[in-house]
Amino acid sequence: MDKKKIGQIVAVLVLLVAGVVIGMNWQNWFGNEEPQKSLAEVESAEDWTGERKAPAEPSPTIDIPGYDRIQLKADATEQQVNFYNPENNTCYFKISLWQDDDTKLWESKLLEPGKAIYDITLDQALASGSYENAKVKYECFSLGEQEPLNGSEIKLTLEVI
CATH class of the missing domain: 1.20.5 (Single alpha-helices involved in coiled-coils or other helix-helix interfaces)
Structure with a gap:
């Protein structure tokens, strides 16, 4: 070559x-190089061990349990119920059970948050039947001075058997 x-x-x-x-x-x-992106910060967390409930915090409102119907024993004053004050409330409850607008059957003393009443003694026994105009009345009171707060009335049916 x-x-x-x-x-x-x-x-x-x-x-x-x-x-x-x-x-x-x-x-x-010569290029218009984009600045390098920094990596996102990684959260320092615990190992997952299953679903965990968040702690109950005081509610800014008052939680009132509701009922559609309550079942009672006929011709007896000793009854079993499930009245309670939810634990996240920041007030006392006074709970009363009414057959109708004029007939109060039972009333509690002040009930603290997180407490329940399961056994009550009615002022009078009821005959068997369905009482459509019954109600549970909640009167609410502040924890400190026991000043009246908002309350509620829950209309329900008393099933007496």
Whole structure:
């Protein structure tokens, strides 16, 4: 081969190598490089051990349990019920059970948050039947000074069997 052809091959190889080097570094040398994004901070947390309930916090409102019907024993004053003051309330309850608007059957003393009444003694026994105009009345009082707060009346049916 003559020197002229060897020179041309070497020149082509040098240009190819230079082109590859320039191509691989073009973005670093001349490009508008975006700033590197930092990784997001990872939360320091506990190992998962199953669903955990959040602690009950005092409610800014008063939670009032509701009832559609209450079942009582006929011709008996000793009854079993499920009256309670939810533990997240910040007030006392005075609960009363009414046969109708004029006939109070029972009334509690002040009931603290998180407490319940399961056994009551009615002022009078009821005959078997369905009493549609019955209600449970909640009177609410502040924990400190026992000042009256908002209350509620829950209309329900007394099923006496």
